[in-house]
Amino acid sequence: MKRTLGVCYYPEHWPEEEWADNARRMVETGLTWVRIGEFAWQRMEPASGRLELEWLDRAIDVLGAAGLKVILGTPTATPPRWMLNKHPDMNIVTPDGVRRKFGSRRNYCFSHLGYRQECARITRILAERYGKNPHIAAWQTDNEYGCHDTTLSYSTHARDGFRDWLAQKYQSTDALNRAWGNVFWSLDYNTFDQIELPNLTVTDPSPAHVMAFRRYSSDQVVAFNRVQTEILRAHTDAPLIHNYMGRITEFDHYTVGEDLDIASWDSYPLGFLSDRLEGTPEHKARYLRQGDPDMQAFHHDLYRSVGRGRWWIMEQQPGPVNWAPYNPAPLPGMERLWAWEAFAHGAETVCFFRWRQPAFAQEQMHTALLRPDGVDAPALAEVLQVSKEISTIPNAGTATARVALIFDYTSAWAWDVQPQGADFDYFRLCMSHYRALRRAGLSVDILPADTQNLNQYKLVLAPGLMVIPPSLMAALTTFQGTALIGPRSNVKTDEMSISVPLGPNLPNLDSKVVNTESIPPNCAIALQNGGTIRHWFEHLEGEAPIRWSTADGRPAIVSNGNLNYLAGWFDDETLFKLIAETCVDLEMEVTDLPDGLRIRDTQTHRFYVNYAPEDLEHEGLKVPAAGVVWKAF
Amino acid sequence: MKRTLGVCYYPEHWPEEEWADNARRMVETGLTWVRIGEFAWQRMEPASGRLELEWLDRAIDVLGAAGLKVILGTPTATPPRWMLNKHPDMNIVTPDGVRRKFGSRRNYCFSHLGYRQECARITRILAERYGKNPHIAAWQTDNEYGCHDTTLSYSTHARDGFRDWLAQKYQSTDALNRAWGNVFWSLDYNTFDQIELPNLTVTDPSPAHVMAFRRYSSDQVVAFNRVQTEILRAHTDAPLIHNYMGRITEFDHYTVGEDLDIASWDSYPLGFLSDRLEGTPEHKARYLRQGDPDMQAFHHDLYRSVGRGRWWIMEQQPGPVNWAPYNPAPLPGMERLWAWEAFAHGAETVCFFRWRQPAFAQEQMHTALLRPDGVDAPALAEVLQVSKEISTIPNAGTATARVALIFDYTSAWAWDVQPQGADFDYFRLCMSHYRALRRAGLSVDILPADTQNLNQYKLVLAPGLMVIPPSLMAALTTFQGTALIGPRSNVKTDEMSISVPLGPNLPNLDSKVVNTESIPPNCAIALQNGGTIRHWFEHLEGEAPIRWSTADGRPAIVSNGNLNYLAGWFDDETLFKLIAETCVDLEMEVTDLPDGLRIRDTQTHRFYVNYAPEDLEHEGLKVPAAGVVWKAF
Amino acid sequence: MKRTLGVCYYPEHWPEEEWADNARRMVETGLTWVRIGEFAWQRMEPASGRLELEWLDRAIDVLGAAGLKVILGTPTATPPRWMLNKHPDMNIVTPDGVRRKFGSRRNYCFSHLGYRQECARITRILAERYGKNPHIAAWQTDNEYGCHDTTLSYSTHARDGFRDWLAQKYQSTDALNRAWGNVFWSLDYNTFDQIELPNLTVTDPSPAHVMAFRRYSSDQVVAFNRVQTEILRAHTDAPLIHNYMGRITEFDHYTVGEDLDIASWDSYPLGFLSDRLEGTPEHKARYLRQGDPDMQAFHHDLYRSVGRGRWWIMEQQPGPVNWAPYNPAPLPGMERLWAWEAFAHGAETVCFFRWRQPAFAQEQMHTALLRPDGVDAPALAEVLQVSKEISTIPNAGTATARVALIFDYTSAWAWDVQPQGADFDYFRLCMSHYRALRRAGLSVDILPADTQNLNQYKLVLAPGLMVIPPSLMAALTTFQGTALIGPRSNVKTDEMSISVPLGPNLPNLDSKVVNTESIPPNCAIALQNGGTIRHWFEHLEGEAPIRWSTADGRPAIVSNGNLNYLAGWFDDETLFKLIAETCVDLEMEVTDLPDGLRIRDTQTHRFYVNYAPEDLEHEGLKVPAAGVVWKAF
């Protein structure tokens, strides 16, 4: 597979007579792909059943004739206004019980089966018409599932669907009552129709109740997407893709990904640093125009896993966006850096969002490769540069990692349902461990919890893993490398009860979590040899050898040599120290990268990206601010 | 009365074959009491009218046979799901007009008379069956009235009840219009049916309107509880108890208490410090694992008053809980300290919550005396130690205090309705005065506003008392000790108007509050001899002698010798200085305890509790960190 | 016109036998005006159609007989409770879709035509009865339009009115779809009945959609007011006034003002500093008892413009109020300072709110000229002093300003709809520029955006002006002075799209805004010669000469000599430096006033007001803390 570039384009926004010139300029910029169609339902079908697809035929022809490969999106994220006449109750309902209104996008409820059939209908129409079109080289389903908090809906459709789902899963309310522990607070049900969605309760609803709803809701995303992929499969051989959004954890991306050929994600480094990442004000100021040095890489590694090796960036931030609290411009060089970092992590394609900034509507302040007046925007020159550079090292791929981090959507839901400490967040926990690995210069794979084989790895991390499934437990039992498990791992049952016997129940590691503490951000628990535990600390009991202790002599890490259980959430410096110490034990190459510098290997090259606003040096190599440098092995 | 210990237990959570062993272990731990039943309505009556109480018979038998005294709770805080079929509109409604849903607890609206009758029915069934049972040695009504913001409900039932209540109170809308000042903003009513609940107005509703609704709402709690106590009284001689929750001020505990024999409260020192107490981050970090040094004592003194001398702790935090923003573990020793502090303040019984941590449901992360796997949790050994220690000084009781603080629920509502300064809170104001008394080493009584006799006291404080009722005014008139009244005391009428003539109208103290200021937390008003006024300052006018002045010469305290009016809310240091100076004048013993050390006397002993994380010394006595020490007089 | 004083009075609150004495004391205090009636609808019409106006006849007689001029208010801000029986759906609806309830004031929805007719009816009744009454010397319509967030309502009446308004404006949905860019996200409409109000969408609604609703909502205020002014005009020759509230920008005051004779505003300096002004805690503490030094002046200059030269203060804060987060007392002298500052800016009349503090209802903690017990409050003596002082310099008027600042309500809506940076606010932006002018000692005019003639001015500022209308553009083209335009000026079309060609499109200034950045408060962009840009920075492109640059060499100000475009929001110090530098170029007198001291000229005098809590000196003149001093030219 060759490294390629692409762009998102909305022919319906521009006069038809400009399309050919736009296509020509795309090709001149070195772009291979053009994504179209995903918000154009109204133009495709201006009234229910009245199809107008000739403009789309022509757009595909013009783009294809220019030499571009077209990614065609199903337009199901933006149902037209007439859809509400047919399905007046199709819109999502908030946890407060308020139905959202038409007027933006993603207003549909995933549980509304009538709307799901409408999506099947339009997908079939597009698949039949374009499934064999030689210019359509890939398909995108919908757009950014879960964006704008749209996975969970508290509609009557969701309620009814949830009751059916529960009836199928538990078969009897007796079984459900037992599984959920409904004896507590007299919460037993006699019929499935008595069960409400777990919103608007006076105090906490049962965590098992909420977890069931979270699983149900994730399943609806999977089902919604599958309706489209099944239709598309019947009509096309082109790969099927969805463009996931950053730090969306409300549905299981691995499961959605099983129905697709390629995972892609929409990478907005500055927007994400501003609106969805923990960090001190100083950190956010330092990386204001570059983005967090580890956020993109985490998602690259995650989606490589979701795509079973095949992944893209479908939307790359091209300059200031319109939707974050603050919207600065990237430093010159960042478009190139972000693209190359993606390629280093194995991306096949990097698409920019979007070709030309529209002067109108919601995203008019979101920049693009062209300005609203059609003149080149600053990003364009960097895209052109990358297009030339990839021709010199054209093959997509990345190095085989020796380090793995387990990332599990069910665990994200579990700790969202039951944080136990106000600042406990699963993504944040995983990200802090990932940061330590990156600072050590390691290339990381991210794996789902049902991974069955760890043979490739020397070091595996599993922080916050709600349940270690049997297959992973089996793999750990024979694992030859070092595993760092915990904190808060394998301490629950699938039904969100505490495991008895008490977890983590690791093979050959006699250690139980007998008590749990969460502590506020201005408190810490000191370790015997320096460093601290923050946020979360578990009291361990058992005969397992103690590897690290707290200053007052309690276990901070227990270890049987290759399996370690971490009793707490270590601060960043201490996590790095642990990784470094472990790598030395494993005789793995390890380093301590300066703040902002990151490394990723492919099979042929080592890539150095410098997120810092100043030049940095490492091992004699100077990497300019906002720059990327690579060396062949 | 002997000092005793107890525990909360849920036989319905555990296999019947384990009950006897549990009972045996309770007795071995030195426990006398076991509370059961209060959340088990669904197990008692799995469908409407279908009673299944044999399991409860057996549980009482097993526990009683082991030598335990049983406290039986009415299960009315957790109506089963079938109750909603009978009373679909029984749930509480939020100020935003949203009806809460089933799925947790305390979902009922206090104004729903249909549900109230259901509670009468189940109470009668239990009273008839167990009223003479020799093992049932006490009864608890419901559970934690008002917890989770459940006193106020904006339902149609509340609206209708409120209208009736107003019609009875005012007899005519003319009288109501005059009393509320409805001429202001054209708010007059012509019929009682025009009066809405005071939510969802565009800007402030009339304070008199809101106060009436607060009084009505408190009355419903009283009436709700009274339905149960009247039934129980007819069937049992055992004492009746309710377990109040910390810092709940939405209903009048004194009035509820009049229908009961013993007041009890649920003491969660770490949870309360985290979620419902003002304090700097430094203060909260210092006492993270001990709780605030004065919060528990305040409630002990309050509930001794509510119980007219008889009071218990019904639930004592046994380790980390699940519901506060952060949930650390107590320092070793704190279970013992908390229990002994309660005994020093006159508690008869301290019950721990709960016997065994369930692995399931909402409170699975709330620790207990036993772990989920049935092994002793850390608290158990401390409970056993206390049980041995109380056998050496077995008699319940406390010293006769010479100092009293008035605490009045109506005042809490008044300043909640009309804070006038964003950080003005009645509980906080009283607590700051209480802290100063405690730092001076004084044993304090807390009294209701309708106290008629102050003869026992040398020093009385009444900060923020909305209205001084005639009986208290009479007592003050002949009071021989020193009274510190104000700020913001006796400046209002019962109808929440400003008193004219202007308050405080104290006997022989010519001083009027002619102007009032609230100031933000980063501002202060300096006093002439050091110290500051914070939050609140009243401009006084009159001939009363000035005891303290502001730096610019205005009265800060006026005094006729024994009656003092405080014109402002003094900072903590200055409040202590005032108390100390006053005690010297009164020839009362006074000290200045180090931060964290507190004293309480019984008739036979002085108890020293050390909330600090370091050892402290006082008057040659060393008190270990998290320790308690006592000396006989 | 002579400078006069007045007061707000509520005869309905006080026994009729006290009215004459009150009137006498008003006159003795030097008051000329008394405003009455604006909240008394229920007293005027206690039941629908039952009029009781005799008390009002008598009140007017008593006041008039004492020598006072009466301002009579239409009582439409406080519909009586019976109005809801006639118009059950008349109340305002929140953005969450919740209908507000009766029980305070301003509960009506501006779009409810039934209520609008009721207001016409009561206005006609009052106009017919009092239009020729010799004591009625002015009329006030309603009270504080827009206060308590009451301009925007999401009712079905608003929705229906909005659809009609859109149909009239656009004539066809095709035209609307094109104008709004509805092709984006498939948002096209087929009929006007499909268009909802822009609340409760999943993510941003179209900015053109929201702007249309903002314009529609402002138009309803204008129409609501016009119904009253048309009736009053037919019956009276007395001037018509409305009392606007501070920092209310949701409707266009200029347009409302066109139907009135005099603009007035309600000036609450301490309340506004506490609840509606940006500022560091240190700034707010320094001016706690004086108010912000520029906030009042800004409104004075604004309302002089809204009133086309004629303006009053209708309500002047007389001491602590009841409605701000914190409510301190003013420093002695501030009543006098505030009144004189208003006169210096050209006020004809300053009325105090209110005569006597009522002991009851919502505003009982809001002070007045008399205390609740009828005794003089501290403000009274200062009012008396001012009444004596104005007799020495009696003529109303102010100097002709040489400096103008454009302030435009449409721009306020635009940047509220699309801030692009979380802390970008139009009023704040204008205020920061105004502050710099004031610090330089300049007297400023505030002008609407449709100003046609700038001949009077040497310096004109137009920060954040969404669109420069053709008439202003024409005036700028021939302007001989210096204009400082931007940042974010003339970059949009009227339909809230980006202008293409890119703005600002100033005559003889070749400069385009090609990119835009917003940055968080802890970040800044350094300038070449010191100082910084905060919040907002635009990348300029073009041949225009660069006047100031950023430290890295990008344009910060471009200039063709007299027209300047500011590419960023300069920090306060830098803005002052720019003003000072510009004044020197213009050979205008300029100074650097100490923090808290401000100057305003009339045609005969220069007034110095000292908002600081310490005495200040300027040009050899000492101005006491909280003092005002004037010098004849």
Ligand SMILES: [Zn+2]
């Ligand atoms: Zn996107």
Ligand SMILES: [Zn+2]
């Ligand atoms: Zn409890």
Ligand SMILES: [Zn+2]
């Ligand atoms: Zn007002």
